Amino acid sequence: EVQLVESGGGLVQPGKSLRLSCAASGFIFDDFAMHWVRHSPGKGLEWVSSISWNSGSVYYADSVKGRFTISRDNAKNSLYLQMNSLRPEDAAFYYCAKDSAPHPGYSNTWGSWGQGTLVTVSS
Amino acid sequence: QSALTQPASVSGSPGQSITISCTGTISDIGSYDLVSWYQHHAGKAPKLLIYEVIKRPSGISDRFSGSKSGNTASLTISGLQAEDEADYYCSSYAGITTYVVFGGGTKLAVL
Numbered sequence: 001e002v003q004l005v006e007s008g009g010g011l012v013q014p015g016k017s018l019r020l021s022c023a024a025s026g027f028i029f030d031d032f033a034m035h036w037v038r039h040s041p042g043k044g045l046e047w048v049s050s051i052s053w054n055s056g057s058v059y060y061a062d063s064v065k066g067r068f069t070i071s072r073d074n075a076k077n078s079l080y081l082q083m084n085s086l087r088p089e090d091a092a093f094y095y096c097a098k099d100s101a102p103h104p105g106y107s108n109t110w111g112s113w114g115q116g117t118l119v120t121v122s123s
Numbered sequence: 124q125s126a127l128t129q130p131a132s133v134s135g136s137p138g139q140s141i142t143i144s145c146t147g148t149i150s151d152i153g154s155y156d157l158v159s160w161y162q163h164h165a166g167k168a169p170k171l172l173i174y175e176v177i178k179r180p181s182g183i184s185d186r187f188s189g190s191k192s193g194n195t196a197s198l199t200i201s202g203l204q205a206e207d208e209a210d211y212y213c214s215s216y217a218g219i220t221t222y223v224v225f226g227g228g229t230k231l232a233v234l
Binding site: 037039041044045046047050059093095097100104105107108109110111113114115116 | 155157158159161163165166167168169170171174175180210212214215216219222223224225226227228
């Protein structure tokens with residue numbers, strides 16, 4: 001059974017940093033692209049970032065480009081999101097999701113999601 | 124403002140059918156058959172209902188169906204059940220620059 005477990009969320013002041021992790025199990029992690037999506041009440045789901053199976057291709061939403069960095073460690077079956085210069089509008093539940101293909105954009109089929117980790121940005 | 128436009132809310136009675144539209148542009152829905160639909164209950168993991176416009180993952184009821192015409196995709200839920208009350212989101216691949224876009228979400232009420 002595919003399992004994705006996010007961690008690392010919490011309360012952080014504006015301008016500070018946070019690193020989210022997503023521990024994957026139940027599938028061959030390095031066969032698939034992975035994604036981060038966030039959800040804040042009143043704003044809906046928002047795609048944040050994506051990474052190919054071998055980290056060769058990464059994508060970011062304009063709203064986080066230059067501040068967030070996605071990465072993965074296939075040896076540890078883990079996905080990461082380094083979030084710097086956090087803003088109040090970055091506050092949300094952050095979900096990791098598994099693609100059905102090795103490269104983002106091949107399928108846009110994100111069949112497994114974690115339960116999310118909450119990021120709160122406030123002074 | 125979301126890249127894909129969905130109605131904010133729809134409602135229906137148990138047993139009825141409803142359709143949720145998702146309007147994009149020639150740069151996303153109109154160019155790629157890579158539209159997905161997700162069901163989201165607040166605080167829970169989103170669930171994939173439809174992928175590649177019309178396909179259903181295993182385990183998803185055939186009460187859920189997808190379609191596309193031009194720049195607009197649609198999700199139809201037939202035989203509405205109380206458990207269908209949730210938020211529904213569409214997404215589409217949008218090319219190498221934008222990559223993926225989501226709709227703003229539609230809240231379904233089963234009255």
